[in-house]
Amino acid sequence: MMSVIGMKCMKCGKEFAPAPDRYVCDVCGIEGILDILYDYSKIKLTRADLEGCPERSLWRYRPLLPLGSNTPVSPLQVGWTPLYHLPRYEQTHGARVLLKDDGRNPTASLKDRASAVAVAKAFEAGAQAIAAASTGNAASSLAGFAASVGLRTFIFVPKRAPKAKLAQLLVYGANTIVIDDTYDRAFELSVEVSRRLGFYNRNCAYNPYCVEGKKTVAYEMWEQNGFRVPDRVYVSIGDGCITSGIYKGFYDLMQIGLTDRVPRLIGVQAATCNPVEVALRTGVFTPQSGNTIADSIAVGIPRNRLKAMRALRESKGDCISVTDEAIKQALVEMPRQTGVFGEPAGVTAWAGFQKDLARGAISKGETVVVLITGNGLKDIESAISVCHLPAPVPPDLATVEAHVRRLV
Numbered sequence: 345m346m347s348v349i350g351m352k353c354m355k356c357g358k359e360f361a362p363a364p365d366r367y368v369c370d371v372c373g374i375e376g377i378l379d380i381l382y383d384y385s386k387i388k389l390t391r392a393d394l395e396g397c398p399e400r401s402l403w404r405y406r407p408l409l410p411l412g413s414n415t416p417v418s419p420l421q422v423g424w425t426p427l428y429h430l431p432r433y434e435q436t437h438g439a440r441v442l443l444k445d446d447g448r449n450p451t452a453s454l455k456d457r458a459s460a461v462a463v464a465k466a467f468e469a470g471a472q473a474i475a476a477a478s479t480g481n482a483a484s485s486l487a488g489f490a491a492s493v494g495l496r497t498f499i500f501v502p503k504r505a506p507k508a509k510l511a512q513l514l515v516y517g518a519n520t521i522v523i524d525d526t527y528d529r530a531f532e533l534s535v536e537v538s539r540r541l542g543f544y545n546r547n548c549a550y551n552p553y554c555v556e557g558k559k560t561v562a563y564e565m566w567e568q569n570g571f572r573v574p575d576r577v578y579v580s581i582g583d584g585c586i587t588s589g590i591y592k593g594f595y596d597l598m599q600i601g602l603t604d605r606v607p608r609l610i611g612v613q614a615a616t617c618n619p620v621e622v623a624l625r626t627g628v629f630t631p632q633s634g635n636t637i638a639d640s641i642a643v644g645i646p647r648n649r650l651k652a653m654r655a656l657r658e659s660k661g662d663c664i665s666v667t668d669e670a671i672k673q674a675l676v677e678m679p680r681q682t683g684v685f686g687e688p689a690g691v692t693a694w695a696g697f698q699k700d701l702a703r704g705a706i707s708k709g710e711t712v713v714v715l716i717t718g719n720g721l722k723d724i725e726s727a728i729s730v731c732h733l734p735a736p737v738p739p740d741l742a743t744v745e746a747h748v749r750r751l752v
Contacts, residue, residue, distance in 0.1 A: 348410045350380040351552060354650040362410070364468040367550050374535065377648055378552040380410050384597035384599040393569055400424040401562040402457055408596050409461060410556050417464045418492045422449050422456040423560055427568040427713070430682060437701060438708030442574065442696055444565060445684050446721030451512060453687075454586060454717040455485035455548075455563060462546040463489045471544035473498060477534035479527050479639045480509030481584075481689075481718050482635040486546050487516035500534040502527045504639060506723040510611030526633070528645045541699060546586040549647030555589045562593025565713050566603065573597075574607045575710040577702075580692040580717060581620050581663065582641035583609040584652025590715075591655030607713075609661035611652065612696030614638050614668060620646055621663040624656060637668045637726055640718065642690030665694040672730045674698065677718070683729075693717070 351360045353376040354368035356736035360366055360378070369376025385648045397404045402423030411417075420509065422707040425448040433441040446454035459482070466474045474484050475498040484501040497518040501510065502525060510707040513520045531547060538545045566573055573594065581587055585610055594606040613621050617634030632644040656663055674691035677698075678684060686694065697714045700706050720727050737747050 345568065347382050347384070347407070349383045350381040352381055353377075354654070355398035356378055356447070363464040363469075364553070365544065367545060367552070374550070374647070377549065377650060379651065380552055380556055382596070382599070384596075387600050389600060389602075394567060401462065402557070404681075405560050405563050408600075409560075409562070410463050410553055411461070415464050415468055416493070416536070418460055418489045418493050420450040420460070420489060425449060425531060427565065428431060432681075433701075437706065439476065439701075439706050441697075442565075442569065442711065442713045443682055443684055444561065444713055444715045446561060446715065446717050447684070447686060447690060447722075451485045451488040453481040453485055454558065454715075454720035455482040457557040457560050457589075458548050458585070459481070459485040459489040459546065459557070462486070462544075462551060462554050463493055463495065465551075465553045466495060466544040466546075467493075469544055472496065473543045475499070475534055475538045475543040475547050476546040477501070477527065478505075478633060479642065480505045481640055481722065482546070482548060483520075484509050484512035484516070486736070487518035489515050491516045497535075498714075499535075500530040502530045504642075505641060506725065508722055508724055512686065527643060531647065536707060540603055547647075549583040555585055555592060555648070555651065558586050558589030559593035559596065561586075562590045562649040563597065566594070566597060569711065569713075571602075572711070573605055574713045575601050576608040576610055576661070576706070577713045578610045578612060578693040578697045579690050579714060579715045580638065580641050580696075581613050581652060582643040582646065582689065584620060584646045584648040586647055586715075586717060587611050587655050588651035591651075606659045609655050609659040610696060610700065611656055611661070611663040612692050613665045614641060614671065614692065615664065615665040616668060617642050617644060618663075618665040619644060619651060619672045620652055620656075621665050623649065623653060624663045635690075636671070638671055638688035638692050639723065640687065641692060657738040664696050664699060666692060666699055670699065672693040675727060675730050679720070684716060686716040687691070687718040687720050687722040688726050690716040690718040
């Protein structure tokens with residue numbers, strides 16, 4: 345990690361020497377989330393290097409990641425997910441719209457980028473077990489990546505976690521602790537139990553190395569867009585880690601001279617659970633206990649809010665909210681318009697994009713990326729709830745033909 349020179353508290357500014365198991369500030373405690381600092385002059389990565397790189401995963405950006413040169417990594421292929429061009433929006437609205445489908449990762453969510461780096465850091469720390477709290481995606485991601493390298497996992501999930509995500513945990517063999525409370529309480533318990541039992545902690549809003557994995561999605565947006573920075577990026581916000589990662593990724597590219605700007609980051613939250621939007625508008629953070637169909641972003645106390653707020657402000661971005669009804673509508677409309685099937689939290693970004701499009705907030709000529717963070721099969725019950733299940737048809741030819749003719 346020759347390029348990593350320190351870790352800085354986002355709250356008080358105190359700096360620490362880098363260590364794989366350094367999580368938060370000694371002074372500020374759990375509120376003092378750390379930022380990984382680099383000596384960018386030591387990072388040698390050029391466009392030509394990338395154009396000639398055969399690696400089709402996030403490890404193509406290894407010079408920009410906080411890992412030792414000999415640190416082992418999971419064999420699972422994570423990253424280099426598709427960036428689809430949606431030409432109909434150019435024709436109807438004059439904007440160039442791209443859809444980044446991170447549901448194509450090994451466990452079907454963007455959280456795999458964080459887990460890949462966290463598991464590698466656990467090796468550096470000499471850990472025998474790794475733990476996390478999650479509404480489901482980070483949990484199943486960690487369980488899969490830990491299984492791929494033989495690490496034991498202890499996962500804390502709230503009782504409302506979707507069954508499909510719990511199923512992934514169980515088949516991966518994770519020790520699964522279902523907490524009879526919210527995600528925020530599961531997070532608190534996971535931190536304390538991990539501290540007492542000596543588990544490596546993968547909580548993205550606690551372990552700063554996880555954001556370093558998530559930032560690789562920004563590198564791909566830039567590279568897959570012809571080495572061009574988009575004008576704006578829509579992303580759903582829960583704990584704020586993905587938003588933080590996107591900002592850090594584009595910031596890195598500027599620091600090593602590959603780009604000259606950061607796109608506007610537009611965070612999207614559910615209207616019933618929007619603490620980051622409220623904080624951005626009022627300047628005051630107030631915990632919430634809201635609920636939403638988008639379980640992955642049902643976070644009333646965003647633990648990485650300091651980084652997320654920095655990302656929104658310094659990118660001259662914004663945070664907006666959409667109703668659960670708009671999210672349900674996006675669950676159906678997005679796959680029918682794009683062929684990409686997203687879970688509720690993933691399509692929340694799409695709902696926010698549609699809201700801004702409808703009110704004329706997106707200018708003609710802009711390049712827009714909508715980031716879909718998780719596959720729709722993660723929460724099949726929500727998908728079924730917004731669709732009409734057809735009744736069985738008697739299996740004789742005349743009846744079936746008549747039924748089909750009515751559909752024509």
